[in-house]
Amino acid sequence: MKKTVLSLIIFSFFLRPIAKADEGMWLPMLLGEQVYADMVKRGLKVSKEQLYSMNQASIKDAIVIFGGGCTGEIVSKEGLIFTNHHCGYNAIASASSVEHNYLKDGFWAKSKDQEISSPGLSVQFLVKITDVTDKVNERIKGLSATELTQKLPGILTEIANKETEGSGYEGRIASMFKANQFLLFTYERFKDVRLVGTPPESIGKFGGDTDNWEWPRHTGDFSIFRVYMSKDGKPADFAADNVPYKPKYSLPVSIKGVKDGDYSMIYGYPGGTNRYETSFGVKLKTDVENPSLVGLRDVRLKYMFEEMKKDPATKLQLAGSYAGIANYWKFFDGETQQLLKYHVYEEKQANEAAFAAWAKGKTEYDNLFADYQKIYDAWRPYAKQRVYLNEGILGSPLVAFASSLQKLDATLSKKDATKEEITKATDAVKTARANFIKSENITSDKNILGAVTQMFFNDVDASQHPSNFYHWLGTTFGDLKSKKSYEAYADYVFSNTMILDDAKWNRFLEAPDTATLHKDAAYMTASAFNSNFNNNYAKFFTDFSAQNFYLGKTYLKGILEMNKGKKMYPDANFTMRVSYGNVKSYTPRDAVKYNYVCTLSGVLEKYKPGDYEFDLPANLLEKAKAKDFGQYMDATAKDIVVTYITTNDITGGNSGSPVLNAKGELIGLAFDGNYEALSHKIAFDKNLNRTICLDVRYLLWVVDKLGGASNLIQELDLKKI
Numbered sequence: 001m002k003k004t005v006l007s008l009i010i011f012s013f014f015l016r017p018i019a020k021a022d023e024g025m026w027l028p029m030l031l032g033e034q035v036y037a038d039m040v041k042r043g044l045k046v047s048k049e050q051l052y053s054m055n056q057a058s059i060k061d062a063i064v065i066f067g068g069g070c071t072g073e074i075v076s077k078e079g080l081i082f083t084n085h086h087c088g089y090n091a092i093a094s095a096s097s098v099e100h101n102y103l104k105d106g107f108w109a110k111s112k113d114q115e116i117s118s119p120g121l122s123v124q125f126l127v128k129i130t131d132v133t134d135k136v137n138e139r140i141k142g143l144s145a146t147e148l149t150q151k152l153p154g155i156l157t158e159i160a161n162k163e164t165e166g167s168g169y170e171g172r173i174a175s176m177f178k179a180n181q182f183l184l185f186t187y188e189r190f191k192d193v194r195l196v197g198t199p200p201e202s203i204g205k206f207g208g209d210t211d212n213w214e215w216p217r218h219t220g221d222f223s224i225f226r227v228y229m230s231k232d233g234k235p236a237d238f239a240a241d242n243v244p245y246k247p248k249y250s251l252p253v254s255i256k257g258v259k260d261g262d263y264s265m266i267y268g269y270p271g272g273t274n275r276y277e278t279s280f281g282v283k284l285k286t287d288v289e290n291p292s293l294v295g296l297r298d299v300r301l302k303y304m305f306e307e308m309k310k311d312p313a314t315k316l317q318l319a320g321s322y323a324g325i326a327n328y329w330k331f332f333d334g335e336t337q338q339l340l341k342y343h344v345y346e347e348k349q350a351n352e353a354a355f356a357a358w359a360k361g362k363t364e365y366d367n368l369f370a371d372y373q374k375i376y377d378a379w380r381p382y383a384k385q386r387v388y389l390n391e392g393i394l395g396s397p398l399v400a401f402a403s404s405l406q407k408l409d410a411t412l413s414k415k416d417a418t419k420e421e422i423t424k425a426t427d428a429v430k431t432a433r434a435n436f437i438k439s440e441n442i443t444s445d446k447n448i449l450g451a452v453t454q455m456f457f458n459d460v461d462a463s464q465h466p467s468n469f470y471h472w473l474g475t476t477f478g479d480l481k482s483k484k485s486y487e488a489y490a491d492y493v494f495s496n497t498m499i500l501d502d503a504k505w506n507r508f509l510e511a512p513d514t515a516t517l518h519k520d521a522a523y524m525t526a527s528a529f530n531s532n533f534n535n536n537y538a539k540f541f542t543d544f545s546a547q548n549f550y551l552g553k554t555y556l557k558g559i560l561e562m563n564k565g566k567k568m569y570p571d572a573n574f575t576m577r578v579s580y581g582n583v584k585s586y587t588p589r590d591a592v593k594y595n596y597v598c599t600l601s602g603v604l605e606k607y608k609p610g611d612y613e614f615d616l617p618a619n620l621l622e623k624a625k626a627k628d629f630g631q632y633m634d635a636t637a638k639d640i641v642v643t644y645i646t647t648n649d650i651t652g653g654n655s656g657s658p659v660l661n662a663k664g665e666l667i668g669l670a671f672d673g674n675y676e677a678l679s680h681k682i683a684f685d686k687n688l689n690r691t692i693c694l695d696v697r698y699l700l701w702v703v704d705k706l707g708g709a710s711n712l713i714q715e716l717d718l719k720k721i
């Protein structure tokens with residue numbers, strides 16, 4: 001049985017570069033004839049120049065990086081932007097108060113003067129892409145693995161800055177195919193972005209974490225913003241007299257709807273994949289990294305949720321951070337399950353065997369997998385320690401903040417530190433603490449700290465404990481096996497730390513000294529675990545990372561050589577990509593078939609009055625019962641289609657991405673992936689992978705019929721046929 005699977009897999013590995021069209025996150029600038037021809041074969045009706053052009057307005061000009069990790073699209077001549085609700089989430093939460101709770105009640109600007117400025121939020125337009133491989137290679141030739149990992153980031157920044165100097169643009173160089181190609185992406189960043197509209201969370205996050213990463217899905221995951229520029233058309237900070245951005249291109253919006261099999265194309269900024277991860281990496285992930293992370297997040301989420309349920313102010317305070325932790329808690333849990341279920345470890349081993357067979361006699365690759373084995377063997381014993389530090393101990397917001405004070409400690413400890421340096425370090429800490437206090441919920445954090453300190457003790461190999469710390473905890477607070485001791489310890493930290501005490505904190509900042517800092521209970525915790533790691537294990541991690549990067553570069557070089565002439569796409573790295581596929585139903589398991597659309601009727605089926613995740617606003621219930629669907633009704637379903645699925649290849653970062661039809665018109669917003677294909681960062685499954693999209697007609701129905709914001713509908717270029 002295994003052998004059959006293995007040989008099948010070897011076969012499919014060689015096919016991978018020309019795999020089914022659905023796999024692939026293509027660079028729009030470098031589509032090539034082969035990929036474009038395939039897009040046309042699949043149904044695309046627009047020219048290559050309309051997809052991406054340096055000389056004329058093209059679709060790429062309507063696609064933006066939204067904030068720090070999402071995609072958005074321009075949909076009107078006045079800089080209107082559609083993105084996901086979960087992408088606007090922090091901005092919506094920040095604009096909210098218990099009295100004006102936009103997260104809970106939604107918000108609709110009926111005119112531009114009602115729009116709400118979102119400090120800290122920006123959008124970036126892609127200006128151009130330039131190949132700078134030769135320039136980078138010139139600078140990195142001959143570097144050892146360690147030198148390369150240390151120096152490369154600085155070299156890339158330096159070259160990017162030089163190339164964009166004085167242009168007013170930002171340049172960032174992305175490494176493609178694991179540092180075998182380097183492309184400079186030039187962006188123009190706009191910082192005056194305003195909240196224009198959002199449905200209440202009961203629509204925008206309907207189904208919550210229960211439905212997250214799942215199909216069927218009934219979430220209205222969208223929010224609306226507008227980007228502004230200065231009067232003379234330049235990027236500018238917020239100013240009342242800024243004017244709406246005049247885009248080079250904005251997307252027309254189609255209300256014709258989708259059918260099973262229709263062409264669909266998604267532009268956006270997928271954040272990261274690792275499709276050439278080795279079997280060694282997969283194993284470490286499924287054995288150690290993912291389960292550790294999931295277990296620790298379970299506990300953190302549980303304590304946060306307990307407090308969020310009790311009080312709307314706490315809910316608003318913790319909402320953004322909770323959503324982020326929960327999203328990837330479920331992702332990594334699902335990823336492990338799917339990696340195991342689809343035998344991805346064995347598949348990777350087969351890929352490596354195939355590669356080794358090809359590489360026979362090429363000395364450069366002789367020791368590749370033996371070297372991989374060596375570096376994983378050396379690092380594996382400490383991998384858990386690292387996750388328990390980052391996701392556990394530093395998962396306590398108080399300890400994470402205390403840990404950030406190490407910079408101040410370093411400055412204070414420097415013999416020749418100037419007064420200016422100290423003032424600078426103190427000022428930075430002042431601002432950071434103010435932000436920390438705003439976001440801090442003491443009860444949940446205290447529970448988290450007690451729990452993760454105990455988990456570290458129980459789960460991490462005893463030889464790797466910060467032994468002085470646990471010795472102190474045991475002798476001061478009682479038996480290290482008892483939960484009570486950790487609770488007493490956490491109580492002690494929270495009642496004594498100066499970080500949570502304004503008077504003590506201010507006194508410290510007036511004349512900061514290391515002795516006071518070192519005595520602080522929260523700081524002591526942070527430094528006990530940090531020093532334990534830094535003094536004993538960081539070296540292993542640095543070596544491992546450097547070697548892994550270097551070997552990865554070599555492996556990919558070989559893979560590219562082996563597949564010469566075939567069209568290949570580089571791993572996602574938060575640079576603009578286009579993916580194409582079709583609207584498509586699927587069979588998740590034996591005897592079950594999933595339809596390709598979900599409807600408003602399904603939203604009503606899931607409705608649970610008063611529920612945290614499945615409640616609905618009264619006006620939705622009303623309009624749905626009255627079947628007041630207007631021009632947004634789907635002719636076949638005689639209902640509002642809320643979501644649909646496609647075969648497109650996307651990943652986190654693509655959230656908010658436009659889904660376009662064959663004519664390049666907006667038909668939806670990508671917002672999630674399905675559970676059955678959560679191994680997608682490492683192995684794309686061409687049968688089961690689906691992108692979950694919001695149907696743009698549901699968005700429009702909510703804006704128009706529930707929000708009453710016909711002003712926004714009028715701004716759009718609606719296509720009815």
Ligand code: ARG
Pocket residue numbers: 086205207208209212213323326327652653655671672673
């Ligand atoms: N899974 C989605 C993504 O990463 C985010 C969904 C947010 N919704 C939620 N219930 N957490 O793209």
